[in-house]
Amino acid sequence: MRTLSRLLIPAAALTVLLVWLWLTPPGLLGKADALGYAVCHRIDERSFHFDDGRQTPLCARCSGMYLGAVLGLIFLQWTNPRRSGFPRREVWIPLAVFAAAFAFDGANSYFYLMKSVIPGRLDWIPTFYLPNNTLRLFTGSGMGLGIAALLYPAFNQSVWRQAPASPILSGWKQPALLxxxxxxxxxxxxxxxxxxxxxxxTISAGGVLLVLTLVYSMAWLIFMRQENAFDTWSELGLPLLAGMTIALLQVTVIDLFRLWLTGTWGAFPLG
Incomplete structure (x- = not known):
């Protein structure tokens, strides 16, 4: 089975990658747009823009979330390599506040949008404040850090033969620095x-693929019954490639379905 996997996974990875590269818009930002297209509404007024008017691959909230996830994962790998313990309560409290802010700001923003799309239908729901991209960015970033704080120790628990059980982000200096x-x-x-x-x-769009790759790599290890069987990153090459292949396949399928449904690589049509 493992010998077969060594042959099939690289072939599948190359096939999926070539198909995705062929189907998606050209250029680096075009590929980043395609990654964002699979997970984000990409509404123009809720996104940041380049000087030429082109919108970023992800909306402001998703940009913050995936940028926060990437930064959090890199920071944890740098400061807490292979630690598999979840953060202590004093760290979870601010992360829970970030998640609550993410949910509240998202709900307020969503209902504000729906009131403009279907006037008169949702007037009974209050708008607590005018949504803006700055709040979307910061609340998304807080949520992204929470994703990293969950995903990093879970990945280490699933992968390494020996992983320190001490919690990530111990003390106050590391959380403050992050x-x-x-x-x-x-x-x-x-x-x-x-x-x-x-x-x-580009980094935030790449964060979509990174997060999905780590999640599907863990799922692959569970499916193959290879949990806690690795000592070095080089040994992890095949499971990570399998996870990335599944992640990119998911992105491709969603991209194609959304393109068929809407006929555009832009935002979901409203109204």
Whole structure:
């Protein structure tokens, strides 16, 4: 079975990659758009824009969420390599606040949009404040850090033969530093400078594939009964490739279905 996997997984990965590259818009930002297209509504007025008017691959909220997830995963790998313990309560409290803010701002923004699409139908639901992309970015970033705080130890618990059980983000210095880095990244996005937005937008779109790859790699290990069987990253090459293949296949299927449904690589038509 494992010998067969070594042959089939690379072939499947190459096939899915070539099909996706062929079907999706050209250029690096075109491919980033296709990644965002699979998970995000991409409504123009809820997205950041380049100087030429082109919108970013993800809306403001999703940009923050996936940028936060990527930053969180990199930070945890740098400061807490292979740790498999979930954060302590003092860390979960602010993460829970971030999740609540994400949900509240998202609901407020959603109902504000629906009131403009179907006037008079939802007037009984209050609008607590006018939604804006700055709030979407920051609440999305907080949610992204929460995703990283869950995904990183779960991945380590599933993969490594020996993983320290100590919790990630111990003490107060590491969480404070991570929050400061996230705030700095968000402020950079708000500069509206193409030279800054372009790489950050590409990273956030790549975060879609990264998060899905890690999730599907764990699922693959469970399916193949290979949990906790690895000691080095080089040994993980095949499971990670399998996870990425499944992730990209999912993105491709959603892309094609949405394109067939809407006829556009842009936002969902409203009204």
């Amino acid at each position: 929050l400061a880095l996230m705030a700095a990244a968000d402020l950079l996005v708000l500069t509206d400078w193409d030279i800054i937005i372009a790489p950050l937008a």
